[in-house]
Amino acid sequence: MSSLSPEVRAVLARLRQVADGPLSGATAMPPEMYHSEEILELEQQRMFAHDWVSPGLAAEIPEPGDYLTYSIADQPVFCMRGRDGEIRTLANVCRHRMMRLLDGSGNTGRIVCPYHAWSYDLDGRLAAANHMEATDGFDKADHCLPSIRTEVWNGWIYITLDPDALPVAELLEPLDDLVARYGIAHYVPVHRADHVWNTNWKFLTENFMEGYHLPVAHWATLGTWMPMDSVVFPDRRHPAFTYQLFAKDERSRYGRAHADNTSLDGEWRSTTVMPTVFPSHMYILAPDHLWYLSLRPRGTSQVDLRFGIAAAPEMYASLDDPEAWVAETVAFFADVCEEDRVVVEGIHRGSRAPLARPGPLSWLEHELHDLMGYLADRLA
Ligand code: FES
Ligand SMILES: [Fe+2]
Structure with missing residues (x-):
């Protein structure tokens, strides 16, 4: 900490303060969090080289x-x-x-x-x-x-890389109950691709975590399927992860259990859980499919992203033409990703402007506040 510049020390002190305060009083993170080489180096040392x-x-x-x-x-x-x-x-x-x-x-x-x-x-x-x-x-x-x-x-x-990191099962134990019911181990991987986008990795993490932008940035794809009143967040902050739950109704092309699914009951048949395991693993886990991102910083202004899709086993087994389904699904999510790329590269450029100031957050950006808590724990 003593080798950090006074500017970075001030930014991290402010981050700690906002993270410890309520979401209702929180603002987005300041531009330095995304553009400072010092912050990036700290993230690599204290997060990427230590966490899972x-x-x-x-x-x-x-x-x-x-x-x-x-x-x-x-x-x-x-x-x-x-x-x-x-x-x-x-x-x-x-x-x-x-x-x-x-x-x-x-x-x-x-x-x-x-x-x-x-x-x-x-x-x-x-x-x-x-x-x-x-x-x-x-x-x-x-x-x-x-x-x-x-x-x-x-x-x-x-x-x-950390021999002393707590076991994953221990760190994620409070998430186990939510996730285990879907049986991810049986999902059928159908696609994986690596891309490089021109944005800081945290802009993409924040974007993936929050549903606030869905009806707007994704109006042409999945935006209208997002019933905001169904969104549920954890009732306390967890140090290693955050998540949200939301429901999908019959208007949605994806997100509901196949008739042959016998493991999910009641509202779980149309519930999606969206965990983020800090720092950089996030996924949308639905009764019929999942898609994930795994991010690595490539400097302050680029991110390596791995994008994967898997299908729930009974849904996949029921397909008459699995190849056609995969092609269609990959194309659909590629469109969704492209909508995200435009906004996360746009905010990266915007945050460099002399008059850029972080604004107040919505209750739907709950996970951004959780991410601040994690970053403050590791960096401040
Ligand atoms: S065998 Fe020579 S570098 Fe690997
Ligand atoms: Fe998005």
């Missing part, structure tokens, strides 16, 4: 040898399903001369470095390294890929 982040769903890598790449702070990693069925996360950097090992996602029987072909087993053990017989004391056992803490919770993969 999610590269995606365990069901996205169902078979031994399936992998997907990700990164935590500056550390490239990959999640790999082992021959024993376990998901492990390993450093995506070769133990020879530090080449990146894997890109994107796929399936492999062995991880072979594209530079000099050092080869690793699916659990990260170095299995082969050619022409090393004349190297003093060379022992393959000394050169395994470092592993990164990995836990699977309600179908999600979570990873952290």
Whole structure:
């Protein structure tokens, strides 16, 4: 804290004050929170390198040898399903001369470095390294890929660089009751894509969390399906997450349980839960589908976003033409995302203006206030 500039210290002190006050008196965060390099560095050190982040769903890598790449702070990693069925996360950097090992996602029987072909087993053990017989004391056992803490919770993969972070199940325990009833582990992943948008990661987090903009920014897609009077927020602030619940009626194209769904009762059949696990994992979990975002800052002015869609199993099983449904659904949510991109890039530019001032929040922006609490806990 002592190395921080007086300006950043003042911004964080003010953040603490607003976060600790009531939502009815809260304003949006000041522009410095989105544009300061110092704040970004603090976020990387104290949040992204310490808290749990999610590269995606365990069901996205169902078979031994399936992998997907990700990164935590500056550390490239990959999640790999082992021959024993376990998901492990390993450093995506070769133990020879530090080449990146894997890109994107796929399936492999062995991880072979594209530079000099050092080869690793699916659990990260170095299995082969050619022409090393004349190297003093060379022992393959000394050169395994470092592993990164990995836990699977309600179908999600979570990873952290912090060996002392509380287990995910403990941190998210109060969310378990809400989420477990949907059975995410059985949802069928149908789409995943990575994009880069020109905005600070927090503008996108805030945008995803609040429903206030839906009838306006999303009027052409899902905006009219949002009954504001059905919105429910947590009755207290939780340190590691926030959420909202809302209902969908028959006007809505998505959001209601299929007739074959036997696990959801009563109003749960048309209820969506929308958790945000701080700092950067958020999803819309509906009885018939889910879609998620997982964000990583790329400097102050860009964000790497991973976007995924999965279908509820009984709904998916009932489709006559699953490919057509997937194409249609992906196109629909791409339109929704494009509507969001326009606004989150717009507020990023707007917040740089000399006369930009953070304004008061609506009760529908409850989660923005919760995010401020989390940021104040970590940074202030
Ligand atoms: S850097 Fe990987 S084998 Fe040389
Ligand atoms: Fe949106």
